[in-house]
Amino acid sequence: MKDLLNFIVTSLVTKPEAVIVDEQREEGNINLNLTVDPTDMGLVIGKGGQTIRAIRKLLTVRAIAENVRVNLQLTEPLTVST
Secondary structure (H helix, E strand, O other): OHHHHHHHHHHHOOOHHHOEEEEEEEOOEEEEEEEOOHHHHHHHHOHHHHHHHHHHHHHHHHHHHHOOEEEEEEEOOOOOOO
16 A cells, blocks of 8 residues: 555655655554655645545555555654754
8 A cells, every 4th residue: 555655646746755655554444644845745735635635545446455444644744943
């Protein structure tokens, strides 16, 4: 599941090296935390949330095939201020 999400998102963004996917599995549930560069947040979310919704649907189709539930959370990257 992590590989699928990583492939989709790195194909969309302008800074693929900043994409971080964290996967946690527990009893039939898969929680995915996606972090991208702040400049790519708009690309991943899309107009009216259409892109992130489509990514979630693709993950859901894969999850049904694997008989699990999936949850995708888009998180903001941590910024260090000086």
